[in-house]
Amino acid sequence: MDLGLSLLQVLGSVGVFVFALTGALAASRRELDIVGFIFFAAITGVGGGTLRDVLLGETPVFWIRSPEPILVCLVTGIGVYFLAPFVEYRYRLILWADAVGISGYCVMGAAQALKAGASPTGAIVMGIMTASFGGIIRDIVAGEPSVLLRKEIYVTATLVGAALFVIAERWGVPFWPAALAGTFAAFAIRAGALAFGWTLPGYRSRPGRNPPPA
Amino acid sequence: MDLGLSLLQVLGSVGVFVFALTGALAASRRELDIVGFIFFAAITGVGGGTLRDVLLGETPVFWIRSPEPILVCLVTGIGVYFLAPFVEYRYRLILWADAVGISGYCVMGAAQALKAGASPTGAIVMGIMTASFGGIIRDIVAGEPSVLLRKEIYVTATLVGAALFVIAERWGVPFWPAALAGTFAAFAIRAGALAFGWTLPGYRSRPGRNPPPA
Amino acid sequence: MDLGLSLLQVLGSVGVFVFALTGALAASRRELDIVGFIFFAAITGVGGGTLRDVLLGETPVFWIRSPEPILVCLVTGIGVYFLAPFVEYRYRLILWADAVGISGYCVMGAAQALKAGASPTGAIVMGIMTASFGGIIRDIVAGEPSVLLRKEIYVTATLVGAALFVIAERWGVPFWPAALAGTFAAFAIRAGALAFGWTLPGYRSRPGRNPPPA
Numbered sequence: 001m002d003l004g005l006s007l008l009q010v011l012g013s014v015g016v017f018v019f020a021l022t023g024a025l026a027a028s029r030r031e032l033d034i035v036g037f038i039f040f041a042a043i044t045g046v047g048g049g050t051l052r053d054v055l056l057g058e059t060p061v062f063w064i065r066s067p068e069p070i071l072v073c074l075v076t077g078i079g080v081y082f083l084a085p086f087v088e089y090r091y092r093l094i095l096w097a098d099a100v101g102i103s104g105y106c107v108m109g110a111a112q113a114l115k116a117g118a119s120p121t122g123a124i125v126m127g128i129m130t131a132s133f134g135g136i137i138r139d140i141v142a143g144e145p146s147v148l149l150r151k152e153i154y155v156t157a158t159l160v161g162a163a164l165f166v167i168a169e170r171w172g173v174p175f176w177p178a179a180l181a182g183t184f185a186a187f188a189i190r191a192g193a194l195a196f197g198w199t200l201p202g203y204r205s206r207p208g209r210n211p212p213p214a
Numbered sequence: 215m216d217l218g219l220s221l222l223q224v225l226g227s228v229g230v231f232v233f234a235l236t237g238a239l240a241a242s243r244r245e246l247d248i249v250g251f252i253f254f255a256a257i258t259g260v261g262g263g264t265l266r267d268v269l270l271g272e273t274p275v276f277w278i279r280s281p282e283p284i285l286v287c288l289v290t291g292i293g294v295y296f297l298a299p300f301v302e303y304r305y306r307l308i309l310w311a312d313a314v315g316i317s318g319y320c321v322m323g324a325a326q327a328l329k330a331g332a333s334p335t336g337a338i339v340m341g342i343m344t345a346s347f348g349g350i351i352r353d354i355v356a357g358e359p360s361v362l363l364r365k366e367i368y369v370t371a372t373l374v375g376a377a378l379f380v381i382a383e384r385w386g387v388p389f390w391p392a393a394l395a396g397t398f399a400a401f402a403i404r405a406g407a408l409a410f411g412w413t414l415p416g417y418r419s420r421p422g423r424n425p426p427p428a
Numbered sequence: 429m430d431l432g433l434s435l436l437q438v439l440g441s442v443g444v445f446v447f448a449l450t451g452a453l454a455a456s457r458r459e460l461d462i463v464g465f466i467f468f469a470a471i472t473g474v475g476g477g478t479l480r481d482v483l484l485g486e487t488p489v490f491w492i493r494s495p496e497p498i499l500v501c502l503v504t505g506i507g508v509y510f511l512a513p514f515v516e517y518r519y520r521l522i523l524w525a526d527a528v529g530i531s532g533y534c535v536m537g538a539a540q541a542l543k544a545g546a547s548p549t550g551a552i553v554m555g556i557m558t559a560s561f562g563g564i565i566r567d568i569v570a571g572e573p574s575v576l577l578r579k580e581i582y583v584t585a586t587l588v589g590a591a592l593f594v595i596a597e598r599w600g601v602p603f604w605p606a607a608l609a610g611t612f613a614a615f616a617i618r619a620g621a622l623a624f625g626w627t628l629p630g631y632r633s634r635p636g637r638n639p640p641p642a
Contacts, residue, residue, distance in 0.1 A: 030577055033628035035584040057273025059485025060544055067549035116274055121281035149244055156249040200247035271487025330488055335495035360569055363458055370463040414461035
């Protein structure tokens with residue numbers, strides 16, 4: 001096994017872990033039992049990668065072919081069950097772990113799509129969807145308002161990360177520099193949004209209807 | 215490329231456009247940023263066709279194989295971002311654009327299922343699901359009450375459209391007359407429901423328990 | 429056709445029926461029309477099996493290949509439409525029919541995954557997801573709080589059922605005894621949870637912060 005491939009696997013496991021972490025923390029906010037923690041860790045941890053595999057037709061999906069991703073979710077769910085009471089700001093931790101996860105997954109989704117013969121546009125969209133899907137199903141099943149509807153920049157970060165990677169690859173940049181550039185760009189944008197409340201210029205429903213008093 | 219095929223592609227793009235329109239309008243109701251508009255345009259625009267391709271096993275799904283559908287969603291999302299403030303009745307517009315979309319998609323979903331060897335029953339169900347899935351995920355992710363839970367006729371329109379097309383095909387009617395008949399029937403029913411509030415006889419929870427006073 | 433296979437098909441139809449029953453009952457709680465009953469019967473009845481087929485790559489999915497599952501949902505939806513007004517405790521009935529369904533599906537999902545070459549861990553997870561997915565989409569589309577977020581044991585029952593079956597198979601127990609053991613174990617646990625309110629030890633958000641007064 002060459003270094004690049006095993007590095008990619010390690011990164012994949014890190015992605016599964018941080019998303020599983022956000023899922024288990026969502027379970028703790030709903031005060032579920034330990035199996036509920038594991039279940040939410042699993043659907044969030046493998047959700048995005050599962051969508052990616054299904055849309056690309058790479059079935060059986062990755063966590064059926066090898067047990068590691070599920071074991072990562074299992075250990076994460078159990079660990080959070082016992083450790084979450086000691087965490088002060090669990091919703092903040094969800095947001096930051098989610099930020100790490102989407103940064104890695106937007107690039108990995110795009111990379112896998114390119115390998116499967118996708119157009120650059122299709123690869124970017126696949127990166128965005130892979131990154132955001134785990135959080136979407138976590139929020140839907142846990143009955144929390146979707147992280148996508150918050151004001152701070154979210155999808156934009158995954159868009160920039162995936163696009164940067166795809167464009168760099170097309171310009172002949174080797175895989176790892178391109179992947180790291182995309183990952184760091186996505187994380188920098190999302191981290192800025194979390195830390196400083198970055199938003200894109202807001203859409204105003206009806207500009208001009210309620211002008212400020214002169 | 216023969217005329218029938220290119221006509222079908224044009225119709226497919228029209229379907230993606232009208233669903234993308236409803237998705238972007240839902241984003242405007244949540245006052246998202248421009249990337250949020252594009253994201254909702256994309257998941258609504260390609261959602262139904264993606265489900266169809268996944269269930270039939272036609273992967274990678276259509277918007278990975280060719281970039282047009284995504285570009286349609288991109289342009290629609292950007293256009294709605296700038297034009298939505300000038301639209302008076304956005305929820306009405308969502309409902310009407312959705313009506314156009316489901317009318318075309320119930321037939322296209324059924325047609326693709328027949329081509330993949332589905333039974334007539336399976337093809338009709340596929341038509342219904344292809345037509346309704348885009349709106350379902352739009353409403354779920356945007357946190358709006360599902361259009362399926364409204365009182366006026368909705369699923370029934372897609373059922374009639376898909377069934378009419380499948381039955382006509384089985385009776386030897388050529389593709390285009392069959393497809394147009396199904397599309398117009400579905401649209402006529404849904405339009406009547408929107409314009410005149412058509413409903414099927416309502417289910418009453420416990421008839422007789424609360425009889426009207428004599 | 430041998431006896432084992434036809435028995436499995438009968439059990440599969442029973443599973444589709446009980447889930448379709450819960451979907452149609454959810455439609456009755458929302459007071460939908462008769463097509464809405466059939467639609468909810470269908471998405472709940474075939475939802476779990478559809479996810480299983482998609483994740484394993486067995487496409488076109490089962491209800492496209494043969495019309496029986498859809499016909500079961502059709503008849504169930506129509507029947508519930510006319511009979512539901514006579515049922516006193518519809519939410520209780522949803523919970524009990526759902527209990528029967530998840531007990532059978534956790535084993536069938538795991539069995540199909542093993543047959544497709546899954547690891548034991550992957551097969552158990554597939555069993556859990558096949559069993560719970562129909563109810564998840566029913567609750568999401570109907571806008572009901574997810575059955576997964578209730579306090580009594582739910583996912584745990586499917587975990588035990590799927591794990592018991594997979595372990596028994598690996599130890600060389602023949603298919604039917606293993607399948608029945610898993611099904612009955614899952615049902616016994618979920619039935620106990622429903623009848624006696626069984627829960628796993630609850631996660632407490634911050635033990636010690638609010639100690640009971642001495």
